[in-house]
Amino acid sequence: MSRSYRFPADFVWGAATSAYQIEGSPLADGAGPSIWQRFAHTPGMMANGDTGDVACDHYHRYKDDVQLMRALGLKSYRFSLAWGRVLPEGTGRINQKGLDFYSRLVDELLENGIEPNATLFHWDLPAALDDRGGWLNRDSADWFAEYASVVFKALDGRVKLWSTINEPWVVTDGGYLHGVLAPGHRNKYEAPIAAHNIMRASGAGIQAYRAVGKHQIGVVFNIEPKYPASDNPKDLAATRRAQAYMNEQFADPALLGSYPPELKDIFEDAWPDFPSDDFSLTKQPVDFVGINYYTRSVVRHDRRAYPQIGKRVYQRNTTHTETSWEVYEKGLKDTLVWFKDRYGDVPIYVTENGAAFYDPPVAESDIVQDPLRIDYLRKHLRALHESIEAGVNVKGYYAWSLLDNLEWSLGFSKRFGLYHVDFATQKRTPKASAKFYANVIQTHGASLGD
Numbered sequence: 001m002s003r004s005y006r007f008p009a010d011f012v013w014g015a016a017t018s019a020y021q022i023e024g025s026p027l028a029d030g031a032g033p034s035i036w037q038r039f040a041h042t043p044g045m046m047a048n049g050d051t052g053d054v055a056c057d058h059y060h061r062y063k064d065d066v067q068l069m070r071a072l073g074l075k076s077y078r079f080s081l082a083w084g085r086v087l088p089e090g091t092g093r094i095n096q097k098g099l100d101f102y103s104r105l106v107d108e109l110l111e112n113g114i115e116p117n118a119t120l121f122h123w124d125l126p127a128a129l130d131d132r133g134g135w136l137n138r139d140s141a142d143w144f145a146e147y148a149s150v151v152f153k154a155l156d157g158r159v160k161l162w163s164t165i166n167e168p169w170v171v172t173d174g175g176y177l178h179g180v181l182a183p184g185h186r187n188k189y190e191a192p193i194a195a196h197n198i199m200r201a202s203g204a205g206i207q208a209y210r211a212v213g214k215h216q217i218g219v220v221f222n223i224e225p226k227y228p229a230s231d232n233p234k235d236l237a238a239t240r241r242a243q244a245y246m247n248e249q250f251a252d253p254a255l256l257g258s259y260p261p262e263l264k265d266i267f268e269d270a271w272p273d274f275p276s277d278d279f280s281l282t283k284q285p286v287d288f289v290g291i292n293y294y295t296r297s298v299v300r301h302d303r304r305a306y307p308q309i310g311k312r313v314y315q316r317n318t319t320h321t322e323t324s325w326e327v328y329e330k331g332l333k334d335t336l337v338w339f340k341d342r343y344g345d346v347p348i349y350v351t352e353n354g355a356a357f358y359d360p361p362v363a364e365s366d367i368v369q370d371p372l373r374i375d376y377l378r379k380h381l382r383a384l385h386e387s388i389e390a391g392v393n394v395k396g397y398y399a400w401s402l403l404d405n406l407e408w409s410l411g412f413s414k415r416f417g418l419y420h421v422d423f424a425t426q427k428r429t430p431k432a433s434a435k436f437y438a439n440v441i442q443t444h445g446a447s448l449g450d
C-alpha cells in the first residue's frame, strides 16, 4: 500500500535546544548564577562531573549554529532564555548585556529566514530566587511575570511564538520529589506545592503577555501516555494515578482549572488544599500548547512505589534508546488524540521529539551514521501525520535536538543531536539524521513514504 505523508504547506518544521544545555559561559556579561550552575558544581550530582560551563559554546558560536539550522532548511528554531542573564538576581535589576545576546540571536535567525520560538523557562531558575524559596514561594508567580514582561518588551516585536514553562512535571518530579535534577530536593510535601506555583507562574506569564504581547503564547508539557500492564483492577488504578500524576497534574490546572482527584490519593497528607481562587490564575487562555513526546510507559501496581503511581514494566522485544526509553511511535498519536479529547481543539506544536543512541566516532570530514535515530524520527513523523489525518490540529514539529548537548545530570554522555558535537574541539559534524530531516522538510514530508 502506498500512502502519502505530505504535510500542510504551512507546517512549521523546527528543531529545539535549551539555554543551559548548549550556551556555555553561564556567568558571562553579568549573568547571575542559576540553580543548574550550582547543582552542576556540587560534587556527585552530574555524570562524569560534567557542567554547562562550556557545553556547545553556543553563546559565542550562535552565528555558526544558525547556519547549521539553515542547512537543515528549518522554518523555526525553539530555544530558551536564561532568566539569570536577563535579571541576575531574578527580579529587579535588568542586565542589558544578557538581553542583548538573545536580541542578536533573534536578529540572526530572522536574517536567515528562521522564525524564533522562545521559551521563557527551561529549568535554569536564578539561584537568588532559590534562596528565597524558589518554586515553593508563592511570590514566584510574580517573579516570573516580572521577568516575562521584561523579555516581551524587548523581543515581542520580532518573536511571534512564546512559551512560558518547559515541562513543569520534570521540574517538580526531578527537582523536588526525587532530587535527581536541580535544586535536588527529595520531598513529597514540597513537590505538589512547587507544581502548583509553577502553574500559577505560567498563568501569570500569560496574563503579562496579554498586557503587552501581540503574537502567540502557550505552555509546554511533556506527555507520556500510560497503558496498563494487565486488566487487573490494581494495575488499572495505578495506571489512572500515573496518568493523573505525570500528565493531568499540569495540563488540568492550565486548561480545565482543576486537579484530577487521584492526586489526593497519590500524595495523601502531602496534598494541600489549594485556594480555589488560584485556578483563575492557572487557567489562562492559551494560543497553543506545546507537547514534548519521547516514550510511553506500561504500568503495573507496586505498593512500594514512591509516590503511589505503580512501576514501569520493561517491554521486551522492542527497541530502547540510550536513556532506556521504549521506542513507541503509536504513543505520539495516542497522546495527541487523548489531548484533543480531554482539553478540546487547541492548536498543538510538538515542541520536542527525538532520541539518544550511541553514535560511532567521527571520522575526518565524514558524516556520522545514525540509522537508529533516523528510524525513530521516521516512525514518529509518520505517526504525527496520522494524527493530523485523525483530526488533531498540529501546527508544527521540533526535533530534539539541533546539537548534541548537556543532557542535564546525565552530562554529555547522551547524544540527542542532529549534529554531532565534539566537546573537546567544538567541531560540529552532521549526522545522517540531519540529511534525513532536511529531506523531509524539503519534500514537506513526502520522503517519509520512501
Ligand code: PNW
Pocket (backbone or CB within 6 Å): 018, 021, 166, 167, 170, 222, 224, 292, 294, 352, 400, 407, 408, 416
Ligand atoms: C526533555 N521523562 O526532558 C527536556 O525538555 C530536554 O531538556 C531534554 O534534554 C530532553 O527531554 C531529553 O531528555 C525530559 O522522564 C526528561 O519523561 C525526562 C522525561 C521527559 C523529558
